[in-house]
Amino acid sequence: MSDYLLEVENLKVHFPVGRGFHKNKKILKAVDGVSFRLKEGETLGIVGESGCGKSTCGNSIIRLLTPTEGRILFEGKDLAQMSQKELRGLRRDIQMIFQDPFSSLNPRMRVKNIIAEPLVVHKICPKEELEREVWKLMDAVGLPREYADRYPHEFSGGQRQRIGIARALALRPKLIICDEPVSALDVSIQAQILNLLSDLQKQFHLTYIFIAHGLPTVQHISSQVAVMYLGKIVEQADKTTLFSRPMHPYTEGLMAAVPIPDPDLRTDDGPLLEGDMPSPTNLPQGCRFHPRCKYCQEKCLTQSPELQDAGGGHLVACHYPLAQARGILR
DSSP states (O other), rough: OOSSEEEEEEEEEEEEEESTTOOOEEEEEEEEEEEEOOTTTEEEEOOTTTSSSSSHHHHHHTSOOOOSEEEEEEEEEEEOOOOHHHHHHHTTTEEEEOOOOOSSTTTTTOOOHHHHHHHHHHHHHHHHHHHHHHHHHHHHTTTGGGGGGGGGGGGGHHHHHHHHHHHHHHOOOOOEESSSTTTTSHHHHHHHHHHHHHHHHEEEEEEHEESSOOOOHHHHHHHEEEETTTEEEEEEEEEHHHHSOOHHHHHHHHHHSSSSSGGGGGSOOOOOOOSOOTTTTTTOSSSSGGGGTOOOOHHHHHHHOOOOOOOOOEEOOOTTTTHHHHTTTO
């Protein structure tokens, strides 16, 4: 038996792009060879710009999308090879919290019915105990019980996300995939939801995959962090190591782009990201980041770097991970 709850091996999700019966359709490589392992009780934060493939990765793990290639081992069982009928039994163990709390809720259902729906579908709660279980879930996420008969449009964004969290918790899952759950919320509400997720993780012994744009959000909740760029993980390490010693130029650029509130602490030093991310249907040769990298060398133009251990489990996909320290630009 593996020590890991989830093992993703060389996951690829490709989409044909084109019209009609055109033979020369382009292939959009949304996820292109992602691998990671996650222990029970941990939180893996996946961060990157829009279009890097992080949400597609999460959707394929829960099998909302069918992987093109690779293995998704959950407790030793390969989800990628399972039929929809076989997956039904595992839906209880893997749930998802969606980015938009409004569109993910049925506008014609009352809150109590939304939260109770998973329990009814999987037939795991007697009818006479259903209301009591819904109240427990509402209490757990901080929703007053008198809200049970209201509809989604009667709530704020933060309250709707609490409803979505309660629904995800209903089946007592082992793994929850959080697909940018706070990106549509105000900053003050974001902190409340993040703290709620942290508290629920301890209370229900949950394992999270937390997908986000912002590094500060990922830093707050994650134990491990993976940085994605154009369908690949370019750096992965524990939270403390990655934020104290980033080794990939892209990670350095993301950190330099985070605004610093205190003007006395602001500096003009550090690499900044320039230009836009290339199209995933027309990937650059060699290192995918080289068109935007200030440390780019000739080797980067022709050879794609592999994700390798730079020491202490710190994984980085870069030919010159310490380019600045080694003085390559001098």
